[in-house]
Amino acid sequence: MIFNKGLLAATAAMALVTAGGQAFAQDVTLTVESWRNDDLAIWNEKLIPAFEAANPGIKVVFAPTAPTEYNAALNSKLEAGSAGDLITCRPFDASLELFNRGYLAPLTDLEGMANFSPVAKSAWQTDDGKTPFCVPMASVIHGFIYNKDAFDQLGIQVPTTEAEFFAALDKIKADGTYVPLAMGTHDLWEAATMGYQNIGPNYWKGEDGRLALIAGKEKLTDPQWVKPFEELAKWKPYLGDGFEAQTYPDSQNLFTLGRAAIYPAGSWEIAGFEAQAGFKMGAFPPPVENAGDTCYISDHNDIGIGMNAKTAHPEETKKFLNWVASPEFATLYANALPGFFSLSSAPVKMEDPLAQEFVSWRDKCKSTIRSTYAILSRGTPNLENETWTASANVINGTQTPADAAAKLQAGLDSWYKPAGN
C-alpha cells in the first residue's frame, strides 16, 4: 500500500510540476531518477524547496521508481535516452557499469567532491580511484542497538570490549527475562550483514584489511578474517529459541516488543524502531578485543547521485550536484532521514539522539565499507552471497569458522586474480 501511495503521489507530483514548468517556460527543469519512493515527501517538502529558493530559475522534479524495478527501468530509460538529468546511484558495480557504458558523466572537476573523504567516494569511482561519477549522499552504520530499560534493570554497563560483551550476554541469559540477542539465521543476510560485517572490521582493521584483501596481500583464511566467524559462532547460545527459522521481521519485532535486550543493527532501523519501541534505546559500536584498541566501524556507502551524460542542462545539473555536496544538504537530509548519514566531511548537526550516537563513532573509530562489496563480488561464486550462507552456517554450528573461511577463499580464488599478481 505504501508503495502504491508513493506511485500515486509521484504521478500527482509530476503532473503538478509539469504544469508549473509550462507556466514558467524560461525555467530549466531537472528530473531526479531514484528508487527511494519512501523519501518522496522529504524531497518535495524539504529538499527541493530549499534548493529552488537558493537557485531561482531551476526547477527540480523527484521521480522515483519502485526499488525492485529501479535498475531495470533506469537501464531501459538510459538506453532510450529518456532518463532524467540526475541519476540516483546504487553503490559499486551497478553504477560503475553505467559509467563504463557512458551513461554517467565523470565528476572529476566538480568542486563539491572536495567535501568527501576517499572512503566516502569509494563506492562511486573507477577501480583506479581517479574518476568519481556520483556524489555520495548517505551511508548506513553498523552497531548494536540495546534496550536501555533492560540494561538498567539488570544493572549492565554498556560493553566496550569483547569480554564485557559476553559478560553482559551471560547476565541477560542468566536472568531469563530477555532474549540476549535478537537475530535469526533464516534469511541468511542478517547473519552476514548484521553479524559478520558488523563486528568484522575490528579484526581485519577496516580499510587496511579490506584493501589488502583486494590486493591479494591477505586471504580470507588469515586469522584476522577467520576471527569474526569464531566470534559469531559464540553467539549461538544467546539467540532466541528456534533462531534458525527466525526471519528478519521476526528479529525486529522481537526487539521492538521488548522481548530482546540487544539487536545487532544497521542504522537504517533507527526511524522504524523509534516509532515501534515503547522503551528507551541506546547504541554501542562493535566491541573491541582489548580495552584501548582502535575501533573500526562499517560505515557503508548506500546512496549517491550522478549526472546523466546526455543531459540537456549540464550546468544546472552540476549546480544541483554541488548543492547535494554542500553541508546544507547534508544537514537537511540527515535530519529528515535519521539513520541515513551524510558522507560529507563537514560536521552535520542531527537532532535524533540515537542517530547522534551512531554518527559519533565516526570521530573515535575508523570507518570502512563492507568488505565484500567492492570488486570482490564481481564473479561466480559471488563472495557476498557466499558470505551470507557461510555466516548462517557458522552460527547454526553446521560449519566450523575455519571451513567457512576456506570455502570462501577457494571460491574467490576460482575467479579473482588480484592486480599485479
Add this chain to the structure above:
Amino acid sequence: MAAVADEGTVSGVRRKPIRWHIAVFLAPAVIVYSMIMIVPLVGTLEQSLFQRVDGQQVFVGWQNFQTLFGDPRWATSFWNALWNNVYFFIIHMLVQNPIGILLAALLSNPRLRLRGFYRTAIFIPTILSFVIVGFAWKLILSPLWGVAPSILNSVGLKFLFQPWLGKEEYALTALGLISVWQFIGIPMMLIYAALLSIPDEVIEAAECDGITGFSQFWKIQLPLVLPSIGIISILTFVGNFNAFDLVYVAQGAIAGPNYATDLLGTFLYRTFFGFQLQQGDPNMGAAIAAIMFLIILAGVCVYLFLVQTRLRRYQF
C-alpha cells in the same frame, strides 16, 4: 478452389487438390503456439551455446555445459539442486498422490455426508497463491509466534518442535509437505472424477461376486483408475521439476539453510537473473534451463512410451 479442381479434371491426371483449408485452419494455433512456446524455447537453447565476451555474444559451443558439469563449484550446485528436486518429487509421489487417491476413494463413498464440503475444503489451498501459502506456513511454523509450537506445547509435546524451515536436515521435507498440502486437491479431484466414471454395472457385478469394501477398491476401482494415476504422476513430475515459487517465497533466492532447499528452479533463477551483488549470467542460465528441459522431456518420454502404452493394453 473451383479453378484448381477444374484444372485437375481438364489435364486428365487425378491430382489431389491442395487442401489449403487445413493450413488455414491450423495457422492460428500453430502461429500462436510457435510464437509463445517454440520460439522462446529454441531461443533459450541457442542462448545456452553462446557466452558474453567483452560485451559481445560469442558462439562457444558446449562450453557452458562443460562449465556446468566440469567446474567442481558449478557441478556441486547443480547436483545438489537436482538431488533436492528428486527428493522433492519423491515426497510428492509418496505422500501427495497416495493420500489424494485415498481422499478420492473416501469422497466417492455414497454414504459419506457433507461430501461437497470436504471436496471444496480440500481443494481450496490449490487455488491459493504461493505467496499466501508460503507466508502463512512461515507464520504457522515460526518458533516465535507460530501456532505449531503453541499447539504442541498445549498437548505437552513441545520437545517435538523444531525450527523446521531453518534446519538443513528438515527444511526441504517441510517445504515438500507444505507443497503437498497445497496441491493435494489436484490428484484428489482427478481420481474422484475417474472413480465416478466407472460404470455402475462393473461395481454391481463385483458385488454379485462377493467383492465389497476395501477389496473392491483394491481389485476393481484402483486398476480402472490407473491411467489417471499415470497422468497425475506425470503432472507431478513436470510440476516438481519446474518448482520455484514456494522455495523463493519461503526461503528466498539463496534457498537456505546452506542450499538445503535449492531446486533447479531457484538455481536457474539465481544464475539467470543474478541476485543481490551477483550479476545475472543469461548464458549459463540458459544452459541450466536447457538441462531442465531435457530432464523433463526424458521423464515425459519414459511415461509416454513405456508406461502409457502398457496402461492402454491393460484397459482393453
